[in-house]
Structures are given as structure tokens and as C-alpha cells.
């Protein structure tokens with residue numbers, strides 16, 4: 491009997507998800523620092539918002555955090571913290587598959603096959619590698635990192651990959667490598683599309699609004715709002731945000747990046763347009779007050795749930811174990827197809 495495309499899609503799904511026909515999405519966050527407001531608005535909050543309509547695979551990308559010098563105890567602590575934040579933000583293991591990347595060995599195995607598909611030239615062009623790498627003691631894994639990220643994605647056949655703007659180039663590379671692999675070895679991978687973050691695609695550092703707000707900034711960096719910052723700390727950081735010397739509040743990301751960044755944050759949180767919002771504020775002090783209120787209110791329920799989850803590490807471990815078991819089942823058929831396609835017996 492001929493199958494409709496939907497039936498075939500369904501057959502590839504883990505058994506426990508077969509009755510639920512939702513398009514798949516996948517994304518990960520590296521535990522390379524305590525998560526920021528940028529990670530939340532550009533990624534995590536979007537994972538949660540998409541849950542009712544999409545079948546999600548979301549993971550803590552711990553292997554990616556070893557591509558630069560790291561402290562093992564800190565990596566362990568940040569892996570737990572990030573996983574706890576996933577659930578505290580609202581990811582639900584009944585609806586989504588939530589796991590730690592290194593618990594699913596297929597990621598590393600497929601990454602190797604993709605390293606044998608990607609070219610040195612294209613990997614050398616990756617902005618993140620050019621920024622952080624290129625020195626004699628740069629870890630080899632920083633260079634091949636986009637192949638691991640491509641494996642993360644392709645194993646689960648997502649229709650789209652929600653990421654912030656800094657990851658667009660890596661998702662494009664994944665698409666190129668998957669297309670090349672399919673051409674060389676026969677149809678093996680589903681080529682996913684990017685899911686751009688719109689206004690939240692690049693929350694900027696409050697003190698250096700031409701740079702992104704980065705979780706790998708030093709702890710206590712005043713331009714970086716962390717998801718677990720207390721209301722007082724959030725207030726202090728936003729009050730110190732760089733603005734400019736103009737009198738009126740206007741949205742102009744090119745010539746007024748600091749003010750526009752604060753407007754973007756409020757716009758994303760309140761689902762309004764930043765141009766329109768700008769007219770609400772008589773002064774920069776007003777704008778900052780509103781931004782503080784929105785961010786504090788946004789993070790409060792997440793922080794409350796985080797505190798509850800922190801009381802029960804056993805529960806967190808059992809959620810992640812169950813997620814890894816589902817992920818292993820989901821990833822198996824794609825890895826088997828890729829092994830077969832390249833001629834492994």
C-alpha cells in the first residue's frame with residue numbers, strides 16, 4: 491500500500507509520539523555560561539511557545555561547551571542549571587523530548603560522518619571560528635563544531651530550527667552539508683529550514699549595544715542580564731544601560747543602538763512594534779523603568795519554578811533520562827541510514 495508523506499513522517503516518529511501529528515522542531519543551547527535574557531528571548535521562550543503546535547526536541551549542548559577552554563566542574567554545574575532552566579521556562583516532557591546531548595552517542599557518530607562531507611574551506615568561513623579560533627592552541631573541535639551541530643539537527647529530521655541570529659550561518663552550513671551528502675550518497679537527510687527570531691534575534695549587550703549579549707561574558711558583567719539575576723540586579727544593570735545624548739525616545743537601531751535594544755526587548759515581551767512603543771515614553775528614565783518592569787515580570791515565574799526544581803535533583807535526572815531514551819530511539823534510524831549510505835557495514 492502506498493503511504494502518504496504524512497504516514498511516512500509518522501512512521502519515523504518515536505512510538506510514543508505517533509498519534510500526535512505536529513511538525514518537528516529542534517534546537518539546543520550550550521552550557522557555556524549562565525543563560526541570558528538573549529538566550530531566553532532568542533531561543534528558549536520560542537521553544538516553549540511552539541510546544542502546543544510542534545513536536546520539539548530540545549537539548550543541552552554540553553559537547554559544544556568543550557570546544558573552548560573549560561573547567562569540568564563548572565561545565566557539570568552549568569549543564570544542570572541549563573536543564574533546570576529548560577523545564578522552569580515551561581518545556582514539558584509530556585510534550586517535548588528534552589535531553590542532554592552527550593547522553594545520545596549518535597550525535598558524535600554522525601558528526602564524524604559529516605566531517606567527512608564538509609570542506610575545510612566552508613568551515614574556515616564560519617564567523618564564530620574566525621572570532622574565537624585560528625590560533626595554534628585553538629581546539630580542533632572548535633573548527634569542526636558546525637559538523638556536530640549539523641549532526642544534532644539532522645538526526646531528528648526537524649522541519650525547522652529556531653535559533654537567534656548568531657546561529658544562522660551554522661544552520662545554513664547544515665543545509666549545505668545535508669544537501670551535498672544526499673547528492674553524493676542518495677537521499678538520506680531531510681534538509682531543515684531556519685526559523686529566524688525576528689526582533690529577538692540579537693539582544694544586545696547593555697553597555698556595548700553593537701555586540702550581542704553573551705552568556706560567556708565574565709560572571710557579573712554589567713551589560714549582561716542573566717535569567718537568574720535577582721530583580722535588584724536586573725534593575726541596576728538596565729539602569730546603567732548605555733543610551734545616547736538625544737532628548738526624545740526614537741527607534742533607530744543603526745544610529746541609536748542602545749535605546750533601540752531596550753525598545754526591542756519591551757516589544758518582544760509585550761508583542762508590540764518598537765516604533766509604536768517609542769511614543770509611549772517621555773524620557774530615557776521612563777523607558778528604562780518600563781524595560782525593568784517587563785523583564786522582572788517576565789523572569790519571575792521562571793525563577794520561582796527554577797527554585798522548586800533545584801530542590802529535587804533526582805526528579806531532574808529522571809526527566810533527562812527519559813528524554814535521552816526517547817532521543818536515542820528517534821535518532822537511530824537516521825544514523826543507520828547514514829552509515830549504510832557511506833558504505834559502513
Ligand code: TYM
Nearest residue numbers: 517518519520528529532533551642653654691692693703
Ligand atoms: P548558544 O548556546 O550560543 O545560544 C543558544 C541560543 O540562544 C541564541 N542567542 C541569542 N538570541 C538573541 N540574542 C542574543 N544575545 C543571543 N545569544 C544567544 C542563539 O542564537 C541560540 O539559538 N551552537 C549553538 C547550540 C546548538 C544548536 C544545535 C542550536 C548546538 N547544536 C543544533 C540549534 C541546533 C550555540 O552555541 O548556541
